Amino acid sequence: MSLRDEVQRLKKKRNAIILAHNYQRPEVQDIADFVGDSLGLSQKAAKTDADVIVFCGVDFMAESAKILSPQKTVLLPELLAMCPMSAMIDGDSMRQMKGQHPKAESVAYVNTSAEVKAEVDICCTSSNAIKVVASLTSKEVIFVPDANLGHWVQKTEKQKELILWPGFCPTHDSITPEMILTQRRLHPKAVVLAHPECRPEVLDMVDAVRSTEGMVNFARDSQANEFIIATEKEMVYRLHTLLPTKQFYSLPGVTCPNMKRIDLHSVVNALEKMQHEIIIPDDVIRRARLPLERMMAVGRGD
Ligand code: SF4
Known part of the structure; x- marks a missing residue:
């Protein structure tokens, strides 16, 4: 068999x-x-x-x-x-941060442990991070653990003051402007889409910043037929499967071993x-559930 x-x-x-x-x-x-x-x-x-x-x-x-x-x-x-990014912050650090910024509401990217989620007001994904931060009432917002995603949210949500944790995704952080330029030279007609876990200097030079599902929707709705995909390489397989008449190019070596x-x-x-x-201990499940449910109630962004 x-x-x-x-x-x-x-x-x-x-x-x-x-x-x-x-x-x-x-x-x-x-x-x-x-x-x-x-x-x-x-x-x-x-x-x-x-x-x-x-x-x-x-x-x-x-x-x-x-x-x-x-x-x-x-x-x-x-x-x-x-996930190494998720391991970059624990419950103690989160509690400490909240103690240092008592007026701030707190957001944990889903790439965090249950222990960290249990400490925050709301979770977010890369598809709804901007919507989640915009939904909060406080001016100060603790945002953990991905600093690249946090910088990108801050660019749109200018009236908020994001307090960031210096976490990052080693896979997305390895993407450089030179890698994008090389692909642009090879595929001059392609639209470049990047995941918001990439560094700010990469996000500044691409055509659109999207979560992985946002990339699917963007490519489906676009008049363009070729796309350079700045995220983990297997995303290109998913895009090919869903949109077989379009061309997708990954960045060499951008893979998540985990x-x-x-x-x-x-x-x-x-x-x-x-x-x-x-x-997971019952009390952690109980406390982590609410921030996840709040996140799902906000719904999808890009
Ligand atoms: S690509 Fe891998 S390392 Fe990066 S956030 Fe996702 S699971 Fe973590």
């Missing part, structure tokens, strides 16, 4: 749903019931009636699924599929052995 068939057999046996992030390997995207960005995956996790959620992504995403569906069994197929830890073998193992189950 092929690995794909084995996944289907075990999925039925366990009454499981497979959720995969846009940065997962193509073969994992192909067997998933739903592929999307953090916001879309959170919405699916909150609504599913499956007993088991196999989360093909990284640790904080599987944690969010558990927080939103605490009665379900949530499995992360690889224990070491961890997302790539999961493959079909690990999905089969996860379903067979029911591993690795996400366990």
Whole structure:
């Protein structure tokens, strides 16, 4: 039996749903019931009636699924599929920051641990970060952990004072203006789309800044046929799958090794052995749920 068939057999046996992030390997995207960005995956996790959620992504995403569906069994197929940006801030640092800025409301990008989410007023994704910050009443806003995303939000939300944490995504932060210029030379007709986790000097030179789902919508609605995609390279596979008549070019070497830890073998193992189950203390789930629900109520931006 092929690995794909084995996944289907075990999925039925366990009454499981497979959720995969846009940065997962193509073969994992192909067997998933739903592929999307953090916001879309959170919405699916909150609504599913499956007993088991196999989360093909990284640790904080599987944690969010558990927080939103605490009665379900949530499995992360690889224990070491961890996001380094999420590990750049912990609950103690978050509490300290709030103590230093008592008038500020606090926003955690979903790329944070459950412990950090439990400390903040609201979460956001890259697709709705601007809408979330705009929805707050305080002038001062603590925004963690991605400083690049925070700078980008600050550019639009000029009346707010964002207090940033010096976190970053090593994958997106590795994208340089030179890499964009090289691709522009190779594909002069292409529109350049960049993810807001990229550095400010990169965001300043591209045609549009979009979350991964925002990139899908932009490319679908655009008259252009060619696009340079400044984010994790597997996004191009997703775009090709959805929009096969258009051309998409990734940036060489821009890959997230943490997302790539999961493959079909690990999905089969996860379903067979029911591993690795996400366990979060009840009080953390209770406190982290509200900021995630507030985020989902704000809805999608770009
Ligand atoms: S692409 Fe960046 S933010 Fe996303 S999981 Fe990888 S390291 Fe974390």
